[in-house]
Amino acid sequence: MRISIEKEKFLNSISIVSKAISNKPNLNTSGHILIDATKGFIRLLANNEDMAIQGIVDGEIIEEGMVGVDARLLNDIIRKIPDGMINLFYNEREDEDAIKVLIESDNIKFNISGKQGYLFSDLPEIERDNKLEISQYALKDIIRRTIFCTAVSSVNKVLEGELFVIKNGVFRVEAVEQSRVAIRQIEINNTESDNRLIIKGTSLNELIKIISDDTEAMIDIYFMQNNVVFEFDSNIIVMRLIEGNFFDSSNLKYNDYITKVEVNKKNLYECLDRTTLIARDGDKKSVKFDIKDNNLNVSVISSIGSINENIDIEKEGEDIEINFNPKLFIDALKAIDDETVTIYLIGKKFPCFIRKEDVYNYVILPVLG
Amino acid sequence: MRISIEKEKFLNSISIVSKAISNKPNLNTSGHILIDATKGFIRLLANNEDMAIQGIVDGEIIEEGMVGVDARLLNDIIRKIPDGMINLFYNEREDEDAIKVLIESDNIKFNISGKQGYLFSDLPEIERDNKLEISQYALKDIIRRTIFCTAVSSVNKVLEGELFVIKNGVFRVEAVEQSRVAIRQIEINNTESDNRLIIKGTSLNELIKIISDDTEAMIDIYFMQNNVVFEFDSNIIVMRLIEGNFFDSSNLKYNDYITKVEVNKKNLYECLDRTTLIARDGDKKSVKFDIKDNNLNVSVISSIGSINENIDIEKEGEDIEINFNPKLFIDALKAIDDETVTIYLIGKKFPCFIRKEDVYNYVILPVLG
Numbered sequence: 001m002r003i004s005i006e007k008e009k010f011l012n013s014i015s016i017v018s019k020a021i022s023n024k025p026n027l028n029t030s031g032h033i034l035i036d037a038t039k040g041f042i043r044l045l046a047n048n049e050d051m052a053i054q055g056i057v058d059g060e061i062i063e064e065g066m067v068g069v070d071a072r073l074l075n076d077i078i079r080k081i082p083d084g085m086i087n088l089f090y091n092e093r094e095d096e097d098a099i100k101v102l103i104e105s106d107n108i109k110f111n112i113s114g115k116q117g118y119l120f121s122d123l124p125e126i127e128r129d130n131k132l133e134i135s136q137y138a139l140k141d142i143i144r145r146t147i148f149c150t151a152v153s154s155v156n157k158v159l160e161g162e163l164f165v166i167k168n169g170v171f172r173v174e175a176v177e178q179s180r181v182a183i184r185q186i187e188i189n190n191t192e193s194d195n196r197l198i199i200k201g202t203s204l205n206e207l208i209k210i211i212s213d214d215t216e217a218m219i220d221i222y223f224m225q226n227n228v229v230f231e232f233d234s235n236i237i238v239m240r241l242i243e244g245n246f247f248d249s250s251n252l253k254y255n256d257y258i259t260k261v262e263v264n265k266k267n268l269y270e271c272l273d274r275t276t277l278i279a280r281d282g283d284k285k286s287v288k289f290d291i292k293d294n295n296l297n298v299s300v301i302s303s304i305g306s307i308n309e310n311i312d313i314e315k316e317g318e319d320i321e322i323n324f325n326p327k328l329f330i331d332a333l334k335a336i337d338d339e340t341v342t343i344y345l346i347g348k349k350f351p352c353f354i355r356k357e358d359v360y361n362y363v364i365l366p367v368l369g
Numbered sequence: 370m371r372i373s374i375e376k377e378k379f380l381n382s383i384s385i386v387s388k389a390i391s392n393k394p395n396l397n398t399s400g401h402i403l404i405d406a407t408k409g410f411i412r413l414l415a416n417n418e419d420m421a422i423q424g425i426v427d428g429e430i431i432e433e434g435m436v437g438v439d440a441r442l443l444n445d446i447i448r449k450i451p452d453g454m455i456n457l458f459y460n461e462r463e464d465e466d467a468i469k470v471l472i473e474s475d476n477i478k479f480n481i482s483g484k485q486g487y488l489f490s491d492l493p494e495i496e497r498d499n500k501l502e503i504s505q506y507a508l509k510d511i512i513r514r515t516i517f518c519t520a521v522s523s524v525n526k527v528l529e530g531e532l533f534v535i536k537n538g539v540f541r542v543e544a545v546e547q548s549r550v551a552i553r554q555i556e557i558n559n560t561e562s563d564n565r566l567i568i569k570g571t572s573l574n575e576l577i578k579i580i581s582d583d584t585e586a587m588i589d590i591y592f593m594q595n596n597v598v599f600e601f602d603s604n605i606i607v608m609r610l611i612e613g614n615f616f617d618s619s620n621l622k623y624n625d626y627i628t629k630v631e632v633n634k635k636n637l638y639e640c641l642d643r644t645t646l647i648a649r650d651g652d653k654k655s656v657k658f659d660i661k662d663n664n665l666n667v668s669v670i671s672s673i674g675s676i677n678e679n680i681d682i683e684k685e686g687e688d689i690e691i692n693f694n695p696k697l698f699i700d701a702l703k704a705i706d707d708e709t710v711t712i713y714l715i716g717k718k719f720p721c722f723i724r725k726e727d728v729y730n731y732v733i734l735p736v737l738g
Contacts, residue, residue, distance in 0.1 A: 073646065073673065080643045108643065112674035274449045274477065277442065304442065305481035 001065020002089035003037050005057055007105070010086055011078045013044050013057040014071070016235055019206040021071045022048035032068040034120040035088065037061045045120065046071060049240075051203045052123055056234040065090070066117030067099055073112060081105045090114065123238055130193055130223040132166055134186075136211040136232060139219055142173050142184050143208050145335040145360070149175035149182035150201030158244040161198035164228075168194075175201070176247040180328050181363040182335065183249055195223045198242040207237060252363050254353040257344040259291060259317040265341045268296075269333040271309045272326040275300050278307045279326055286323040286367035291315060291345075300326075322348050323367040332362035370434020371458035372406050374426055376474070379455055380447045382413050382426040383440070385604055388575040390440045391417035401437040403489040404457065406430045414489065415440060418609075420572045421492055425603040434459070435486030436468055442481060450474045459483065492607055495600075499562055499592040501535055503555075505580040505601060508588055511542050511553045512577050514704040514729070518544035518551040519570030527613040530567035533597075537563075544570070545616040549697050550732040551704065552618055564592045567611040576606060621732050623722040626713040628686040630660060634710045637665075638702040640678045641695045644669050647676045648695055655692040655736035660684060660714075669695075691717050692736040701731035 014033065022030055034045040042059045045052065067090060078086065087104045101114040143162070151159040163174040172185035211219060211232060219232040230237040272287065279285040279300045290297040294315055299308040322345060332354050333341065344353040349368055355361040383402065391399055403414040411428045414421065436459060447455065456473045470483040512531070520528040532543040541554040580588060580601060588601040599606040641656065648654040648669045659666040663684055668677040691714060701723050702710065713722040718737055724730040 076646050077643070080639070080646065082639070107679040108640075109677045110643075110647070110674060111676070270449070270451070271477075274446070274479075277445050277449065278479070305479060307480070308478045310476040 001037060001067060002062040002087065003035070003042055003059055004062065004085050004087050005042065005059035007078060007081055007083050007086050009058050011075070013055040014075050014078060016210050017044045017046040017053045017055045018071050018075060019210055020046040020048050020051050020053040020237075029068055029115060029120050031071055032115055032120075033071045033074060034066060034068045034117060036066040036117060038064050038066050038117075045123070047121060050200050051206070051237060051239045053238075054123055054236045063089070067101055068115035068117060068120055069101055069112065077103055077110050077112070081108060123236065124227060126222060126229050126236070126238070127224050128220075128222055130195065132171065132188065132195075132221045132223070133218055134171065134188060134221070135215045136217045136219045137213050137215040138186055139221075140208045140211050140213065142171070142186060143204050146173050146175045146182040146184050147201055147205060147208075148331050148335065149177050149180055151177055152202070156244075157242050158198060158246055160202070161200050161242040161246075162204055163246040164195065164197050164199060166195040166223075174246065174249055176249075179325065179365040180332070181247070181249060181252065181361070182332070183361040183363075185358065185360075197223060197228060198244065198246055199228055199239055200242055203239045207239075210235070210237075249361075252351065252353070252361070254344045254346065254355060254361075257317065257346055257353070259315065259320050259345040261291060261296065261343040261345070262314040262340055263296060263311060263343065265333055265336060265338060267311050268341070269330065271298050271311055272330050272333070274309070275307050275326045276330070278302050278304050280304060287326045287329075288321065288323050290321050292319045317345075320345055320348065322352070323369070324352070324364060325367055328364045332364060335362065336360065370406060370436060371431040371456065372404070372411055372428050373431065373454050373456050374411065374428035376447060376450055376452050376455050378427050380444070382424040383444050383447060385579050386413045386415040386422045386424045387440050387444060388579055389415040389417050389420050389422040389606075398437055398484060398489050400440055401484055401489075402440045402443060403435060403437045403486060405435040405486060407433050407435050407486075414492070416490060419569050420575070420606060420608045422607075423492055423605045432458070436470055437484035437486060437489055438470055438481065446472055446479050446481070450477060492605065493596060495591060495598050495605070495607070496593050497591050499564065501540065501557065501564075501590045501592070502587055503540065503557060503590070504584045505586045505588045506582050506584040507555055508590075509577045509580050509582065511540070511555060512573050515542050515544045515551040515553050516570055516573060516577075517700050517704065518546050518549055520546055521571070525613075526611050527567060527615055529571070530569050530611040530615075531573055532615040533564065533566050533568060535564040535592075543615065543618055545618075548694065548734040549701070550616070550618060550621065550730070551701070552730040552732075554727065554729075566592060566597060567613065567615055568597055568608055569611055572608045576608075579604070579606075618730075621720065621722070621730070623713045623715065623724060623730075626686065626715055626722070628660060628684065628689050628714040630665065630712040630714070631683040631709055632665060632680060632712065634702055634705060634707060636680050637710070638699065640667050640680055641699050641702070643678070644676055644695045645699070647671050647673050649673060656695045656698075657690065657692050659690050661688045686714075689714055689717065691721070693721070693733060694736055697733045701733060704731065705729065 017033055036043045041056055043054055043056050045054045090099050090101050099114040101112050103110040154160050165172040170185050171188045175182045222229040226241055228239050275287045285302055287300045294313055296311045296313045341354050351363045351365050353363055386402055405412050410425055412423055412425050414423045459468050459470050468483040470481050472479040523529050534541040539554050540557045544551045591598040595610055597608050644656045648656055654671055656669045663682055665680045665682045710723050720732045720734050722732055
């Protein structure tokens with residue numbers, strides 16, 4: 001095997017496929033990137049138990065072959081080599097699994113060990129008949145404004161995922177945690193059929209690090225039986241779906257609200273951010289919202305001290321006192337760009353809704369007395 | 370007590386004096402900043418076992434008094450309050466040590482506990498008769514280019530310090546570790562007398578975070594019996610001196626060198642940076658320098674793999690093979706701005722000198738065997 005790749009292109013592709021490198025390596029090939037030059041083009045491939053990423057990188061194949069190389073070491077070596085062409089090759093296969101891989105550029109010669117290519121599992125067959133095409137920006141945006149509501153680790157695997165729903169020209173994403181729900185939707189115009197699937201949050205979190213903020217750059221999403229595939233630029237990402245029943249968000253009814261509050265988002269956000277300085281001791285310390293006429297009084301007393309603030313609001317309905325974990329409110333407000341937010345309150349012991357019709361719905365449970 | 374301070378000025382001064390807040394609080398008042406409005410101006414003061422910092426902050430004293438407040442909490446509160454005037458006050462002293470301190474700005478009211486001002490120790494009396502005045506830039510520069518050679522923690526407390534020598538119109542700073550020495554000097558023209566003192570590296574490290582990069586901004590250094598004082602802008606920093614005998618750097622003789630090498634600094638630095646990818650396993654793994662004619666061959670073999678590079682050099686004297694810990698060389702080269710560095714080698718088992726007459730001298734011991 002002997003290939004030649006320009007440094008920046010190589011590094012860019014390594015950094016993309018490395019997103020599928022697991023932090024808890026267990027398989028023989030985990031932690032490694034497969035470099036495959038047997039198909040007439042050069043591709044890099046990495047896997048973990050939840051996802052696989054393949055990137056195609058421009059370069060010259062002088063002699064066919066494939067080899068697996070430690071991802072972090074490869075990344076470090078290529079990063080620290082000056083701009084220019086980099087040659088990667090091995091001369092002979094040895095009997096054992098280890099291969100001696102040479103990486104050369106000008107006066108620099110690295111020699112590291114590699115693994116036989118046949119040890120690596122390939123991408124599954126990709127069926128391209130059930131597809132959604134949207135901008136990379138739109139996908140990134142809808143994920144990053146909801147993903148904070150997925151559980152990092154849960155007995156109920158479904159809670160580690162986000163629900164993607166494609167139905168009636170709308171793409172909706174939902175995430176649920178013990179005390180909150182985040183729902184966002186956008187209009188789409190090119191679905192071939194309805195879809196409903198659950199994708200692991202940690203995998204989506206890696207995806208949004210890779211895709212661009214460009215509204216012109218598109219991404220194709222293919223829905224398969226057990227997998228979802230994201231294809232963009234020259235990269236393919238396959239994620240295993242999570243099986244199970246997702247929380248039914250149609251149960252979240254706000255129409256019976258007793259109080260509706262409009263408030264400047266920045267004012268409320270900065271106020272709640274300040275309350276965290278006092279509400280620090282113990283996760284359960286809640287902040288009191290005292291809504292009276294056109295004033296929202298926010299206060300908390302703890303062993304650290306106290307804070308008391310007043311914020312102007314527009315109110316419809318009843319006065320109400322209700323307690324919240326400020327962090328849940330802060331996270332939701334962070335995910336909203338609007339200057340003003342509307343909050344619907346059902347009662348002291350019922351969920352509160354920060355919502356904008358057909359755009360978002362952040363639901364937060366109060367802390368009970 | 371009641372004072373009024375503009376947010377940004379308050380925050381700036383808190384951030385400066387907080388550099389004397391210890392990470393290992395032990396005293397009753399440690400971790401706290403004293404706010405003192407009893408002298409006709411407002412000053413902030415913080416102490417740890419090695420240093421004390423006082424900052425004077427513009428503001429209005431409505432009622433005299435002083436109080437100690439938790440440094441981190443105060444910093445967080447002031448940082449999270451919007452721009453504008455901030456009022457800080459307490460109404461009555463209580464019998465116990467705790468005082469209720471109110472911090473107010475517009476609609477925001479914080480209430481936190483404070484400590485009685487009399488619990489705090491003041492700055493020592495400052496004698497201003499033995500002084501060096503240099504630019505903040507020059508002081509910062511000479512410290513940051515040597516301080517990496519001070520031991521963070523050593524049985525021999527002297528090794529935790531930097532030696533300051535003021536003599537014959539020259540200000541020299543020296544730092545010594547087990548396998549290396551860093552020496553830098555600059556010309557000065559305003560010393561009143563010779564001085565030789567040892568100052569703790571961790572304290573100097575905090576100092577260079579505070580002083581500016583401005584070559585026009587000056588700093589006064591006062592040399593006292595047991596302390597050194599840095600005075601600049603409206604801040605005073607007092608550091609306790611370390612007693613003991615510093616390493617005698619006049620023993621470091623390079624004149625008998627057998628090999629003199631001139632090399633492009635960036636090329637050597639980047640090469641050695643790459644070797645660290647391979648020399649990783651075990652701190653003792655050394656890099657071989659093989660100097661032959663006008664070529665420097667750098668190589669290392671480890672369980673990770675190998676690297677081999679050639680760099681063009683100008684050489685005078687003998688060919689030589691010598692082993693170094695690449696990190697020590699990298700640190701020294703990082704502290705040098707010149708395009709080309711000159712290296713003097715005495716022999717395979719003797720220290721090597723990266724030096725520029727009257728400016729710097731970085732001495733590195735080779736790795737034997």
